Amino acid sequence: MALFAIGLSLILVAGVVTAVGRSAAADRAYAVLCAAGCLVAGASPVAVLLGRAVPAVRFGTRLPGGDWVIAIDALSAVFVIAILGVGAAGAVFGVQYLANDRGSARRGLRVGVSHCLFAVLVVALALVVTAQAVMPFLCAWEVMAVTAYLLIMFDDEDVEVRRAGLLYLISTHTGTLALFGMFAVWTAKSADWTFGALATAAPALGGAAAIVLGLGLVGFGVKAGLVPVHFWLPPAHAAAPSHVSALMSGVVIKVGIYGLLRIALLMGRSIPAMWGWVVLSIGVVSAVLGVLWALAQHDLKRLLAYHSVENIGIILMGAGVGALGTAYGRVEIAVIGYAGAIMHTVNHALFKSLLFFGAGAVYRLTGTRDMERLGGIVRRMPATWFAFLIGSVAIIGVPPLNGFVSEWVVYQSFFRAGTESGALRLAVLGAPGLALVGGLALACFAKVGGVVFLGTPRDEQSTASGEAPRMLLGPMMVLTVACVAIGVAPGLLLDPALVVAASLGDATSLGTPAVREVMTGATRVGFLAVAVIALGIIVWLVRRALLRGRAVRTAETWSCGFTMTTPRMQYTASSFVAPLLDTFAPLSGVRTQVAESHFETHPVDLVLDGLVRPTWMWIRTTASRARLIQLGRLHVYILYIIITLLVVLTYLGMTVRP
Amino acid sequence: MGTESSFQALGTQLGALALILVIAPLVPGIAARTRAFLTGRRGSPVVQLYRDLWKHARKGAVYSTTTTPMFRLAPVAVLVTAVAATLMFPFDGRGAAVSFTGDAVALIYLLGLGRFLLVLGALDTGSSFEGMGASREVTFSSFVEPGLFLCLIVLTVVTGQLTLSGMLGPQLALRWSSAAPALLMIGASLFVLLLAENARVPVDDPNTHLELTMIHEVMVLDHGGPDLAMILYAAALKLALFAALVVAVLVPRSMVTPGAALGILVGGIVLVAVAVGIVESAIARLRLQKVPLFIAAGSALGAFGLILVLS
Secondary structure (H helix, E strand, O other), X not given: OHHHHHHHHHHHHHHHHHHHHOOHHHHHHHHHHHHHHHHHHHHHHHHHHOOOOOOOEEEOOOOOOOOEEEOOOHHHHHHHHHHHHHHHHHHHHHHHHOHHHHHOOOOHHHHHHHHHHHHHHHHHHHHHHHEOEHHHHHHHHHHHHXXXXXXXXXXXXXXXXXXXXXXXXXXXXXXXXXHHHHHHHHXXXXXXXXXXXXXXXXXXXXXXXXXXXXXXXXXXXHHHOOOOOOOOHHHHHHHOOHHHHHHHHHHHOHHHHHHHHHHHHHHHHHOOHHHHHHHHHHHHHHHHHHHHHHHOOOEHHHHHHHHHHHHHHHHHHHHHHHHHHHHOOOHHHHHHHHHHHHHHHHHHHHHHHHHHHHHHHHHHHHOOOEHHHOOOHHHOOHHHHHHHHHHHHHHOOOOOOHHHHHHHHHHHHHHHHHOOOOHXXXXXXXXXXXXXXXXXXXXXXXXXXXXXXXXXXXXHHHOOOOOOOHHHHHXXXXXXXXXXXXXXXXXXXXXXXXXXXXXXXXXXHHHOHHHHHHHHHHHHHHHHHHHHHHHHHHHHHHHHHHHOOOOEEEEXXXXXXXXXXXHHHOOOHHHHHHHHHHHHOOOOOEEEEEEOOEEEEEEOOHHHHHHHHHHHHHHHHHHHHHHHHOOOOHHHHHHHHHHHHHHHHHHHHHHOOO | OOHHHHHHHHHHHHHHHHHHHHHOOHHHHHHHHHHHHHOOOOOOOOOHHHHHHHXXXXXXXXXXXXXXXXXXXHHHHHHHHHXXXXXXXXXXXXXXXXXOOOHHHHHHHXXXXXXXXXXXXXXXXXXXXXXXXXXXXXXXXXXXXXXXXXXXXXXXXXXXXXXXXXXXXXXXXXXXXXXXXXXXXXXXXXXXXXXXXXXXOOOOOOOOOOXXXXXXXXXXXXXXXXXXXXXXXXHHHHHXXXXXXXXXXXXXXXXXXXXXXXXXXXXXXXXXXXXXXXXXXXXXOOOHHHXXXXXXXXXXXXXXXXXXXXX
């Protein structure tokens, strides 16, 4: 625990250095200190996952809410590691990403403040997932929410950024309100406000458990970005600087998942089966709609943000089956489902940060995030494309990378539920849902890779000015290596995930044949990944040997005899996905304009534009009717007071007997 | 089971795998020959694909100036993933070379990896034709995947097994008497998905030379030489694999010797190829907008099968 505290302090020191230092050298010192702090602080959670107990820290306070307890258990540990890993990579990436702004006199100061806030956000996140009492949890939660808001607002000259920030701020506080409600109901039954006491009180909740879980689902669901409360997420993640988007998509929204898993853990065996079904259904809906809406996007970062909604859905599918396993007393299914959720949480943190870094590099070097204007930048940015391709293969969940490993475990929980009898086996229906998500995600990343990186530039102004500098590529390469490593050696992630899952479910489940089969399967998956990569290299070499000495020429792309092709004739981001979106209309969230020689699509958010805004406008117009009595003149208000007094006095005179 | 006999089993499995890898190019040939026969033509010989592969493999290549290494990687990926996917299929009715719980997911997702890289290779050319093919390919395959998983979960629920060898093994034979309607339905569903996933009529036409109407063929317009050979072989192997899946579901083979099981499988694959040829000569291609409906109808068969076994 001491290392954890020292590490977090180092991160905060790094933040102060960059805010006070106001120079490029200070920023570099910040990056080094921040990375070092993450490394040091990471020692404690790693020790926990290796089975060593780390003592809890308890601060006695006289404040309302009782003692503050900070402790790292298995569930906290896995989230802390993800936070620190993405945090370190993001800090390094961010220094280079904002380097141009640092040079400018007007925005230099803002860069230092932004880096400092980034450090504070990382520390707040680490505290959210290690707090073991209500008060420190909510305090860290609030610091996290507000810091993230300030980080999003980096480019606040842009009206879109201000709007996105405000939407985020309102949404996150609505969520926090639900959390207040949840803890209020729960602490009413418990001895004190520590999580331990909440767990003891869980069976006593009775009917109130449904209220607690419902409020928790809303509160944590807003943070996680579940459909239908996801609508703040795409604008906010698109508006923030890319390293902040990576941190937000990679770990900040995962804190919502952490919250859901934490309340499931505290509820223990008294969790109702209904919770599992609700979580599983929301997971399927979020995943399918998230990826479908991602397809419609033209803004690279918004597209990635919608994919976060999708992946959160996949995580919830695993968590839902986990809760169902617990509720129906099938411990091995519970542990496999939860392990899948945990693994996908970590994997998503890795590949989504990688993809956001890639998108950030593209934005920095081309000046646009509009896919319709990009194309062919692989010529200037081959290394960025390599990293982005690895991230794409990982996120669509195909072998040989880490995305497949975790989706495979989630599938296992579905298939295993299918072999059960009774209601539990209906959970098997999640499998075709996940398959649909996989197919659509493949289509979406084929579009991103093909339209942004491959082909020829669609717009002369939007060609890349060169390869991304090393400090942008470095963090990307580290994440790339992590994605490949977990793909070829799934045990690296599966073993700790099973430890965490056992803490959520039942420790005895680890020895069951089902769990052992998953572990053997994971080694085979690793073998398969190695085999595919090795076979690929062999076939590549054979192909090269075959072509050596033969006539290999270059020519123009064959266009069926037509010779006047232009870049504008290529398929675009809109046209590539048009058949899919047509098929899924009206769910696909896109407004299409077709004219004689013109076709364009405009993505709309069905919830935000179709539900939230109209509702809000209705409230506003209805409320404005009440403004008839507000005339804005003092003597009218005095008249109101006199009338009110008269009415009250008359009422009292008629009812109160002396 | 002793080490010796498990080695022997692995030997049989690898032998069966090798046989399938060798005869795969016959499958499209048989379908084409059937189609030619039924439409009153002589058609090309059944072994035509071997000749084509040999011809392409000895050629040089022409690459578009627009393309990058991605374009060259695509054929390699398609070939490797198709071969790796066959490792998990129990051709001798007993076991597969690689078998683990959830291996069916790995099989389908490996084919997904090949498709993803092939589509990127097509987009690498910057050609509107290949973009069109790529767009259609990803559209239709997104509908095929859930259908495949519906069939898989029917097999899981019926047999209680989690490996592909288990799902297509002795349990399936035992449950045929009680679950026949559902199994027939998923057999039919798998046949429809075979047509869609392997670019056959009524989804796509492998014989057309009008690029605008094609899906799979138009994606590989720019590939030539050994690259094209790899793609053609991988496509044949994938067709053989899907045909084998249809046969393995419809004909339980676990009670006969491995040799006989393999014989039944090869005979069945030939019959499926003939059936593909009959379909191709009997009906025309669907309009593109109708294709998702066709695949959905095929998948609905799987869904009905699931309702039958869950109820």
